[in-house]
Amino acid sequence: MKHTRAMVLVSGDPLSLERGAMDVYNRLQDEIKAFGIDQEVNVTLVPELGRHDAAPLVVVYPEAVIYGPVKPENVHYLVEEHLYKGRVAAELQASVKELSGKIAWLTARKGTLPAEQRIVLERAGLIDPTSVEDYIVHDGYQALGKVLAEMKPTDVIDLVSKSGLRGRGGAGFPTGTKWGFVAKAPGSPKYVICNADESEPGTFKDRLLLEGDPHCLVEAMVIAAYAVGASEGYIYVRGEYSLAQERLHLAILQAKEMGFLGKNIFNTDFSFDLHIHSGAGAYICGEETALIESIEGKTGQPRSRPPFPTTHGLWGKPTLVNNVETLANIPAIIRHGAEWYRSFGTPSSPGTKVYTILGNVNMTGLIEVPMGITLREVITIYAKGMKDGKAFKFAQTGGSSGSVIPASLQDTPMDFDSFNKAGVSLGSGALLICNEDNCVVDMAKVLLNFFRKESCGKCNPCRIGCQRSWEILNAISEGRGKMEDLPVLMELSANLANLSNCGLGQTAGTPIHDILTHFRAEVEAHIRLKVCPAGVCRMREKVLR
Amino acid sequence: MTTIKSLEDLKKLREQALEKRKAKSASGSTQVIVAMGTCGIAAGARDTMKAILETIEKEGISDIIVTQTGCIGLCEREPIVQVVVGENPKVTYGKVTPEVARQIMHDHIQNGKIVENHVIPM
Numbered sequence: 001m002k003h004t005r006a007m008v009l010v011s012g013d014p015l016s017l018e019r020g021a022m023d024v025y026n027r028l029q030d031e032i033k034a035f036g037i038d039q040e041v042n043v044t045l046v047p048e049l050g051r052h053d054a055a056p057l058v059v060v061y062p063e064a065v066i067y068g069p070v071k072p073e074n075v076h077y078l079v080e081e082h083l084y085k086g087r088v089a090a091e092l093q094a095s096v097k098e099l100s101g102k103i104a105w106l107t108a109r110k111g112t113l114p115a116e117q118r119i120v121l122e123r124a125g126l127i128d129p130t131s132v133e134d135y136i137v138h139d140g141y142q143a144l145g146k147v148l149a150e151m152k153p154t155d156v157i158d159l160v161s162k163s164g165l166r167g168r169g170g171a172g173f174p175t176g177t178k179w180g181f182v183a184k185a186p187g188s189p190k191y192v193i194c195n196a197d198e199s200e201p202g203t204f205k206d207r208l209l210l211e212g213d214p215h216c217l218v219e220a221m222v223i224a225a226y227a228v229g230a231s232e233g234y235i236y237v238r239g240e241y242s243l244a245q246e247r248l249h250l251a252i253l254q255a256k257e258m259g260f261l262g263k264n265i266f267n268t269d270f271s272f273d274l275h276i277h278s279g280a281g282a283y284i285c286g287e288e289t290a291l292i293e294s295i296e297g298k299t300g301q302p303r304s305r306p307p308f309p310t311t312h313g314l315w316g317k318p319t320l321v322n323n324v325e326t327l328a329n330i331p332a333i334i335r336h337g338a339e340w341y342r343s344f345g346t347p348s349s350p351g352t353k354v355y356t357i358l359g360n361v362n363m364t365g366l367i368e369v370p371m372g373i374t375l376r377e378v379i380t381i382y383a384k385g386m387k388d389g390k391a392f393k394f395a396q397t398g399g400s401s402g403s404v405i406p407a408s409l410q411d412t413p414m415d416f417d418s419f420n421k422a423g424v425s426l427g428s429g430a431l432l433i434c435n436e437d438n439c440v441v442d443m444a445k446v447l448l449n450f451f452r453k454e455s456c457g458k459c460n461p462c463r464i465g466c467q468r469s470w471e472i473l474n475a476i477s478e479g480r481g482k483m484e485d486l487p488v489l490m491e492l493s494a495n496l497a498n499l500s501n502c503g504l505g506q507t508a509g510t511p512i513h514d515i516l517t518h519f520r521a522e523v524e525a526h527i528r529l530k531v532c533p534a535g536v537c538r539m540r541e542k543v544l545r
Numbered sequence: 546m547t548t549i550k551s552l553e554d555l556k557k558l559r560e561q562a563l564e565k566r567k568a569k570s571a572s573g574s575t576q577v578i579v580a581m582g583t584c585g586i587a588a589g590a591r592d593t594m595k596a597i598l599e600t601i602e603k604e605g606i607s608d609i610i611v612t613q614t615g616c617i618g619l620c621e622r623e624p625i626v627q628v629v630v631g632e633n634p635k636v637t638y639g640k641v642t643p644e645v646a647r648q649i650m651h652d653h654i655q656n657g658k659i660v661e662n663h664v665i666p667m
Binding site: 116124126129130131133137141145146149204207208209212260266363366 | 614
């Protein structure tokens with residue numbers, strides 16, 4: 001994949017095709033060639049872009065301008081105006097009212113960096129994380145002031161529900177609903193916990209926020225505590241994040257001094273105290289009930305659910321557990337309102353998502369873009385294409401507990417519902433992009449090795465399932481596999497998903513399931529032909545032919 | 546530090562801080578911001594910071610503020626250093642090794658010439 005300056009997507013769903021998308025697509029290619037910009041612009045026909053009301057659609061990136069319905073005779077003008085002269089061909093744009101949906105537009109950054117929409121990371125990398133004054137200058141603690149002065153706890157929960165914010169830890173549970181559960185749960189005191197035990201390999205979005213904008217999290221936690229009626233909170237920070245812990249400590253000290261934490265905040269009856277709890281390096285403690293056990297001083301092993309932490313959490317009291325990124329959205333939602341927040345992303349998953357990009361791409365790092373952007377867009381625009389022009393083979397989303405997404409699914413919009421429908425999960429937002437030189441069996445083997453070591457051993461399906469799966473995958477990768485192993489692997493993967501006690505086991509089988517669904521031929525080649533098509537696995541036995 | 550009792554207090558504090566900032570940039574003072582997230586530090590931001598501070602001391606540059614910030618997401622181009630001279634727009638530099646930092650201090654801050662080949666267009 002070569003790096004291009006602009007990317008043009010044409011919708012190729014049945015309705016668009018019926019309305020002449022193919023003509024538009026062919027015409028676009030001709031026109032782009034005629035203008036001599038075919039080396040700089042990439043045109044792709046994609047299966048689904050949404051917005052059927054304005055089909056056929058043409059979307060131009062990096063500006064994310066949506067044109068529709070586009071007729072073949074419009075194409076010359078569109079190419080001349082937008083791609084050649086660089087102006088938006090306003091007459092052809094899909095009407096604004098209908099636009100609030102599929103792909104939200106991005107505030108373009110000047111220059112060559114692709115546009116991003118920053119809500120969570122608005123201030124990270126802009127302010128001095130050790131200065132509370134810098135945070136206040138950038139609208140800090142205004143949301144808290146507004147909440148305490150003008151809003152009742154129920155108003156706050158209503159607003160968060162209306163914004164449609166969903167948990168960014170991976171599961172996508174509606175945040176407002178969760179807050180409502182905790183607020184209604186009987187019992188006192190109540191607790192608020194921020195899950196900053198970001199242990200998924202390849203994910204570092206929370207670290208960036210904790211290091212770059214610690215006050216944002218403190219403010220969000222005070223707001224959350226006010227909404228659910230909690231008086232004490234914990235931030236459970238991964239043990240390895242020493243710099244993040246240092247800056248959070250400082251932020252809490254400063255907030256206490258300024259009166260944003262402690263007794264009678266903003267001269268109201270509301271008091272809230274915040275502590276930092278350092279993890280000790282166990283992956284399982286990212287699971288919310290194991291995290292609670294760990295704060296209580298016990299071994300980090302997940303509890304059986306139900307009862308859920310919303311009613312029986314820390315010390316058996318109602319507890320709200322939210323991810324760092326989820327909480328970081330809160331101050332912005334309060335300052336700008338639910339309507340504003342809903343103008344980003346898709347109707348079912350509003351807002352933005354922070355992705356960490358890594359793997360065989362030209363530009364690794366971290367981006368914040370609206371929900372509903374596709375993997376293809378991330379790779380071509382933000383990651384600046386695959387490294388060395390190699391082909392994209394699969395991506396792993398959300399660290400080790402996420403899904404394997406084959407190249408054929410790279411046009412699926414990345415939001416919770418579209419991914420559910422496609423049978424994959426978004427996870428925590430790490431995007432490990434792999435090229436053709438990577439072997440799926442090798443990858444699954446590495447992941448299962450990770451799970452087999454990180455499994456806490458409390459329940460059998462996970463403890464034994466991970467170990468057995470790893471053994472079988474190991475055998476396959478060494479050329480010792482049998483065809484009978486494949487149904488066993490499938491069964492192990494299903495048992496892991498259905499019978500495990502917590503999220504670790506439930507997701508441990510996903511890579512196995514995914515590679516057997518999408519890359520079965522490659523796995524079978526390891527077994528039948530004793531070769532690794534990607535040339536990664538080293539076969540033990542020489543095969544005589 | 547004063548305790549904030551109400552939204553008005555907060556607004557007042559914000560205004561004051563903004564005023565202070567305006568006065569500083571109007572007087573033409575220089576601000577150097579080094580990105581010091583874990584990725585920046587791993588890429589050598591501490592050495593870069595040291596080089597900047599040493600240069601300031603050695604050359605006796607006055608009216609300059611050196612601060613730190615977190616990561617801006619361009620981990621690939623760390624260490625990142627941003628320079629604001631007076632009311633000019635912010636200039637962002639990528640891959641700033643101690644040598645480049647010294648060059649920036651000399652060319653950009655002392656002589657007002659931007660070190661073009663290390664600029665990240667933002």
